[in-house]
Amino acid sequence: MRAILAVLILYCVGVAYASEQGHPLNLMPLPSSVQPGTGQLVIDTSFSVGVSGPGDSRLGRTLELFLGDLRRQTGMLPLDMKVTDPAQASLAIHIDHPTKDVQEPGEDESYSLEVSPAGGKLDAATALGAMRGLQTFLQLVQATSEGFAVPAVTIHDQPRFPWRGLMIDVGRHFIPVDVLKRNLDGMAALKLNVFHWHLSENQGFRVESRHFPKLHEMGSDGLYYTQDQVRDLIAHAHDRGIRVVPEFDMPGHSTAWFVGYPELASAPGPYQIERKWGVFDPAMDPTEERTYKFLDKFIGEMATLFPDKYFHIGGDEVNGKQWDANPKIQAFMRAHGLKNNQDLQAYFNQRVQKLVSKHAKTMLGWDEILRPDLPNDIVVQSWRGQSSLAQASKQGYRGLLSFGYYLDLMWSASRHYAVDPMSDAAADLSPDEKQRILGGEACMWTEYVSPENIDSRIWPRMAAIAERLWSAQNVTDVNSMYERMEATSKWLERYGLTHNSNYNVMLRRIAGSDNIMPLRTLADVLEPMKDYAREETASVEPTSLTPLNRLVDAVRPESTRARQFADAVNSLLMPGNVEPDQRKILRSHLSIWQGNQTSFPSLDNQPLLLREAGPLSQSLSQVAWVGLQALDYLDRDERAPDAWKTEQLAILQHAGEQKAQLLLMIVPSVQKLVEAAAGATSK
Amino acid sequence: MRAILAVLILYCVGVAYASEQGHPLNLMPLPSSVQPGTGQLVIDTSFSVGVSGPGDSRLGRTLELFLGDLRRQTGMLPLDMKVTDPAQASLAIHIDHPTKDVQEPGEDESYSLEVSPAGGKLDAATALGAMRGLQTFLQLVQATSEGFAVPAVTIHDQPRFPWRGLMIDVGRHFIPVDVLKRNLDGMAALKLNVFHWHLSENQGFRVESRHFPKLHEMGSDGLYYTQDQVRDLIAHAHDRGIRVVPEFDMPGHSTAWFVGYPELASAPGPYQIERKWGVFDPAMDPTEERTYKFLDKFIGEMATLFPDKYFHIGGDEVNGKQWDANPKIQAFMRAHGLKNNQDLQAYFNQRVQKLVSKHAKTMLGWDEILRPDLPNDIVVQSWRGQSSLAQASKQGYRGLLSFGYYLDLMWSASRHYAVDPMSDAAADLSPDEKQRILGGEACMWTEYVSPENIDSRIWPRMAAIAERLWSAQNVTDVNSMYERMEATSKWLERYGLTHNSNYNVMLRRIAGSDNIMPLRTLADVLEPMKDYAREETASVEPTSLTPLNRLVDAVRPESTRARQFADAVNSLLMPGNVEPDQRKILRSHLSIWQGNQTSFPSLDNQPLLLREAGPLSQSLSQVAWVGLQALDYLDRDERAPDAWKTEQLAILQHAGEQKAQLLLMIVPSVQKLVEAAAGATSK
Numbered sequence A, B: 001m002r003a004i005l006a007v008l009i010l011y012c013v014g015v016a017y018a019s020e021q022g023h024p025l026n027l028m029p030l031p032s033s034v035q036p037g038t039g040q041l042v043i044d045t046s047f048s049v050g051v052s053g054p055g056d057s058r059l060g061r062t063l064e065l066f067l068g069d070l071r072r073q074t075g076m077l078p079l080d081m082k083v084t085d086p087a088q089a090s091l092a093i094h095i096d097h098p099t100k101d102v103q104e105p106g107e108d109e110s111y112s113l114e115v116s117p118a119g120g121k122l123d124a125a126t127a128l129g130a131m132r133g134l135q136t137f138l139q140l141v142q143a144t145s146e147g148f149a150v151p152a153v154t155i156h157d158q159p160r161f162p163w164r165g166l167m168i169d170v171g172r173h174f175i176p177v178d179v180l181k182r183n184l185d186g187m188a189a190l191k192l193n194v195f196h197w198h199l200s201e202n203q204g205f206r207v208e209s210r211h212f213p214k215l216h217e218m219g220s221d222g223l224y225y226t227q228d229q230v231r232d233l234i235a236h237a238h239d240r241g242i243r244v245v246p247e248f249d250m251p252g253h254s255t256a257w258f259v260g261y262p263e264l265a266s267a268p269g270p271y272q273i274e275r276k277w278g279v280f281d282p283a284m285d286p287t288e289e290r291t292y293k294f295l296d297k298f299i300g301e302m303a304t305l306f307p308d309k310y311f312h313i314g315g316d317e318v319n320g321k322q323w324d325a326n327p328k329i330q331a332f333m334r335a336h337g338l339k340n341n342q343d344l345q346a347y348f349n350q351r352v353q354k355l356v357s358k359h360a361k362t363m364l365g366w367d368e369i370l371r372p373d374l375p376n377d378i379v380v381q382s383w384r385g386q387s388s389l390a391q392a393s394k395q396g397y398r399g400l401l402s403f404g405y406y407l408d409l410m411w412s413a414s415r416h417y418a419v420d421p422m423s424d425a426a427a428d429l430s431p432d433e434k435q436r437i438l439g440g441e442a443c444m445w446t447e448y449v450s451p452e453n454i455d456s457r458i459w460p461r462m463a464a465i466a467e468r469l470w471s472a473q474n475v476t477d478v479n480s481m482y483e484r485m486e487a488t489s490k491w492l493e494r495y496g497l498t499h500n501s502n503y504n505v506m507l508r509r510i511a512g513s514d515n516i517m518p519l520r521t522l523a524d525v526l527e528p529m530k531d532y533a534r535e536e537t538a539s540v541e542p543t544s545l546t547p548l549n550r551l552v553d554a555v556r557p558e559s560t561r562a563r564q565f566a567d568a569v570n571s572l573l574m575p576g577n578v579e580p581d582q583r584k585i586l587r588s589h590l591s592i593w594q595g596n597q598t599s600f601p602s603l604d605n606q607p608l609l610l611r612e613a614g615p616l617s618q619s620l621s622q623v624a625w626v627g628l629q630a631l632d633y634l635d636r637d638e639r640a641p642d643a644w645k646t647e648q649l650a651i652l653q654h655a656g657e658q659k660a661q662l663l664l665m666i667v668p669s670v671q672k673l674v675e676a677a678a679g680a681t682s683k
Helices: A002-021 A061-072 A127-139 A177-190 A212-219 A227-239 A255-260 A291-307 A321-325 A327-335 A341-358 A386-394 A413-417 A424-428 A432-433 A454-459 A461-470 A479-497 A501-511 A516-521 A560-573 A582-599 A614-636 A642-656 A666-679 B002-020 B057-072 B127-140 B177-189 B214-219 B227-239 B255-260 B291-307 B320-326 B327-335 B341-358 B386-394 B413-417 B424-428 B430-437 B454-460 B461-471 B478-495 B501-511 B517-523 B561-572 B582-599 B612-637 B643-656 B669-676
Strands: A035-044 A050-051 A091-095 A111-116 A118-125 A142-144 A145-159 A165-167 A194-198 A243-247 A310-312 A364-366 A379-382 A396-402 A437-446 A526-528 A662-664 B033-043 B047-052 B091-095 B109-117 B121-123 B142-144 B147-157 B163-170 B194-198 B243-247 B310-312 B362-366 B379-382 B400-403 B437-444 B524-530 B662-664
Touching: A002 A142, A002 A642, A035 A111, A050 A061, A050 B291, A061 A127, A061 A479, A091 A243, A111 B142, A118 B227, A127 A145, A142 B501, A165 A177, A177 A194, A177 A227, A177 A454, A177 A479, A194 A437, A194 B121, A212 A255, A212 B437, A227 A243, A227 A291, A227 B400, A243 A310, A291 A310, A291 A341, A310 A321, A321 A327, A321 A341, A327 A341, A341 A364, A379 A386, A379 B109, A386 A424, A386 A432, A396 B413, A413 A461, A413 A479, A432 A437, A437 A454, A437 A461, A437 B163, A454 A501, A461 A479, A479 B501, A501 A516, A501 B478, A516 A582, A516 A614, A526 B669, A560 A582, A560 A666, A582 A614, A614 A642, A614 A662, A642 A662, A642 A666, B033 B109, B033 B662, B047 B057, B057 B127, B057 B147, B057 B227, B057 B478, B091 B127, B109 B127, B127 B147, B127 B177, B142 B341, B163 B177, B177 B194, B177 B227, B177 B461, B177 B478, B214 B255, B227 B243, B227 B291, B291 B310, B291 B341, B320 B327, B320 B341, B327 B341, B341 B362, B386 B400, B386 B430, B386 B461, B413 B461, B413 B478, B430 B437, B437 B454, B437 B612, B454 B501, B454 B524, B461 B478, B501 B517, B517 B612, B561 B582, B561 B669, B582 B612, B612 B662, B612 B669, B643 B662, B643 B669
Parallel strands: A050 A091, A091 A118, A165 A194, A165 A437, A194 A243, A310 A364, A364 A379, A379 A396, A396 A437, B047 B091, B091 B121, B163 B194, B163 B437, B194 B243, B310 B362, B362 B379, B379 B400, B400 B437
Antiparallel strands: A035 A145, A111 A118, A111 A145, A142 A145, A526 A662, B033 B147, B109 B121, B109 B147, B142 B147, B524 B662
16 A cells, blocks of 8 residues: 555656656655655755764765765766765765674665755665665656756655575576676666575586685686685675675586586586586485585585575476486485485485585575475575465475566566566465565576676566565556666666667677668567577577577567557557557558668678578568558558458468567557457447 | 778778678778788687797787687677687787887887688787787678678788877876776777876876875875776786886976975975866976985886886976975076076976986976987977977987877867878978887877766777878878778777767766757767867866766767768769759758757756757757758759848858857858858759
8 A cells, every 4th residue: 555655656756747857756666655845955066975873884885886876877076976974964874773794684674765955864774774775866866957956755665575686697608797796786776685696507617616626627618706706796796785695506407516526426427518508417416425525615615705694505407317327326215215316305405404504504495495304494496486485485484486587588577577476376375474485586597698698688677576576565557667667777877787788789790780770670679589489499409609699689588669569559449549649650660660671681691690680570571561551441440351351460470470589579569450450440 | 102002902892892791891090901812711609719939928818808809799609719729720820029028119010911711820020910910800800691701801011100109197087997998998909009197187196106105195086096906907908019108297287296295396385186277386396306306216116016118207388487486496596507497397307317217217208308408218299299299300309299189179080180290390301310200199188088978089089090100101081081980989889988878878967868869969960169169168167076967078079970961061062963862861961950959858947967958959950941941042053142141151150159168060061051052053
């Protein structure tokens, strides 16, 4: 209810500002309560910020980062704004109590922000709350007739879930530190607080180990993080109120470990770094004591390197084939009454859990680790769904939702937005059980993700998930979400995120030319196939060495243009619609798409990478032509003949099929136009 | 002659490729000789590079940087291309002899590149030549029907001048290390080889000094480079074949030194960091031995930190007022027979030169240091012009040209391009004297330059100067230069240079909105005022604290659109022109400009920063309307009445005046249209 009110209030603020200043408040994630005041706080070169309350070592850095952001936003210089005594400050921050040295889930992140023409007051329980409030303050800054200002407003805000994360898989494709850092900046802007670092995979082991140097030396192709880089990244995250949870996947997904240490595996080596994608046979040998000796020392080393209380052991997708084939393992299972591979893995997990616990960490793992024989303090991360999460919670375990938040599946932001950790099976949990659902994590698996396109796979859709995890459950207005997400997307560019800029870079490469207009017109209405269809439709099996420079790697996961076109078509076809210009606008879009083919290079020896665009361009032209005909019928208020409809639907069906693993996203909307044209005469 | 041939050959290559692959070779700077061959060398994931010849420690890094660039260009992954045995390599590099440990001007940078379908061969005298040749190779990569390829070609190339530099003033506004690094990357791409780091100014002393910590602690507002950062930057430059020459300006331009060490000055302190721009009174006291003791120790420290053989002492713009006012100094001058302040500064320079020399460095300074009493090994950097350069050379001194290469003066690329170190007074020098002209340096003074807009002040115009300093003297085709410069501008974005991307970022801030189309249409035909007019027309005196977020800070130094419009007008008005579509194209441009005003926000309370655009937008509309009328007359083949002409010229005169320190660059072209319309009837 509070959140609905907030939406209503925000809407009013938006309207008020739309008339006074020309733009709405684009707060994302939406705060719990937003109450507009009168007037505004001017932000000029004399702006200052100060903090009172118990000392917190990280606050100095927080203020510097905040002023840096504010300067970038307003185009001011390093000496233009200052940290000062809070009594004199334009924005006075008060902190109630210090944060823990090592950030923990559930630390109070709430804040209240009160802005009036005389100044701003930010009251927060902790430095973490202050960080979140400062991000809100930055989002409030607007260009005004006096320069820049924050409108008078009172905001009370706190997160719905204590665990709001993003997982990045750096195993399948290595992602350099600078790319991770800018993504951490983006996370902080969206009030996310956990970076889950998936550090080992069949395709690569990515951290320097001093105890077991062959892990990174032989398991990474030289692509790994030094321990100094890890510490540097953790400090970068810490400055932004983000925890870093490392994951070392075991006993499966571990081929890269075995390249240097084949004795850990359940079948004799030698092993090579895996180049293909999928689930593979190699798994650690859970029956050998040397495995646990190794893991004890390894976990000990990593437990020191990564200060976070939580330690993720993966635990997913063990196919058990190496175990089945090893007589010694089979004998062990019989001797210990382990009936199947699930039992064997549960035994392994129990042993590993004791090691994790010995090194003062709490264990985290994917669904598969859930067995009642593990202690209640472990956390289960669910890629399977809310029912699996509910089940864990009922058994007393804490859980995180990742099902529905897989960014690599190329879902629309609205589809992710609709996934709630507390819905479906989780909706029926008791209050206590619900309490154990800590939040969620988006997952960026990187089979088809490189440092060049990772930002565009994460942003801006990640913002919708961030809002789901921060804002109240009933904040569900998709139109409002999209509007604020588009603004957020631009906003995020300030951190050097390349989700927008690399789109053009990649299209230029594909076009082999600086003139990308026709290609971009096409690419703007394309999306990659969804879920795992790319894998299923590949003509040549992709590997970790396959360049990610195709059109499908460049186009955005969600086409804004196609979405807006769909909205316009839906609104046109709504009964009672009398918008006179709407058809004109639709017609002008369709005309551009229809004509785009003519300016599309069609040389026989066109660049190889551009060749994939050819059939899609042809489809775009055809579909647009179908749409124009349908509009003609609608304009003339004439019912289109059935034969015409049949013919057009066949064209659309063909155009709707994947080409080069890409989908033409305007097809469903044009189909609606065709059906409307051939249906009852339109109004 | 060789160069003319090269231009002709290049032109042919361009045409050949325009028909075969759709794009010309965009080599910049233009090599000495380019001879096209048959076929192409395919660049795919199996591409490899190897090197033979005497070991050179920097080559390993060179190859890694090259492969990184090549991967970025083709969208390939870190494991896709390899360094390998040169006998097996797709591109085999051979080096004749190693480079010196500390790079020196005049080291051989020549190379020959031979590419055939079977492979590439790069022969270079040194690793420096190999670096230059690899940049050429990268520029040759094209998207082809087989993926990517380099066309078969034979190139022989060497620089015209051994000293091709860019100076960046980090004193007036501090420029962070990451910004400098990406500019070094851009320099390397253009085969530049000297980064001249102007490290101290009245407004800031920017290097950590361990001997004299009050220099950076009190003289920098906390904005300085640590010695580790300096070393890191020098290593970054070294990897790219770029020397780093530090400048510490003395005895003037030195207020920031005196904040911590007032005893160095010629008048008692205290001193404060200067916030204003201009020439100021404070100068070191050349009559006190403690000055030289200080400088001895200081230069010693910096001579160790900066390995380059050359050490720049500035020496410019001493107004002598502190000296005139100090009786002790006056007495000293009388006692030593120093007739005027020039004599006193010459005395200072001689003393400092001995210190520089004692620390095994060669002294460099601006024109003012030139006095016959200095030893012949010093180098004079001329901001005054070729005559000053010629004079130095005749006296046996080596020289560098910077006159004509001041990027802060907002000249067009073609104007910089026309400045040749060997022209004017220097043209008459003897061969020996010419030999002493080492090259030139572009200068980026930063009164109105911040980390946000510095890239756009340097690039792409710097590419024209780079070509002037590398390519033969008779490479002067301005159209070819602009064509290649535009391609280079896009190319440079790969290094994270923000000359294009920050334009939109700044316009969005000014517009206070993500919709910048109307503002951008206007900004695209604006340029900042030239030379020092911005200073002269400022309504409020600007300081180092003044935000650089105005329209004049965002618009590009040279308007591509206005240049192209001017070309189109010139070509239309050329006698005998029969291009039928030209008027249509001009008309469509003019119509867009004329109508732009209507979509321009005109609210009373529009954002402050946008307000400056209002009168300019109005002018644009008016000027375009004048142009459309002129085209009407020309279309009707009707002579426009004199009264009309007078009226239009008055409108144009008003529109041509600066507004908000910006110039509307289409005015001269429209004036030509008006004059043609009112002149003899057109054909």
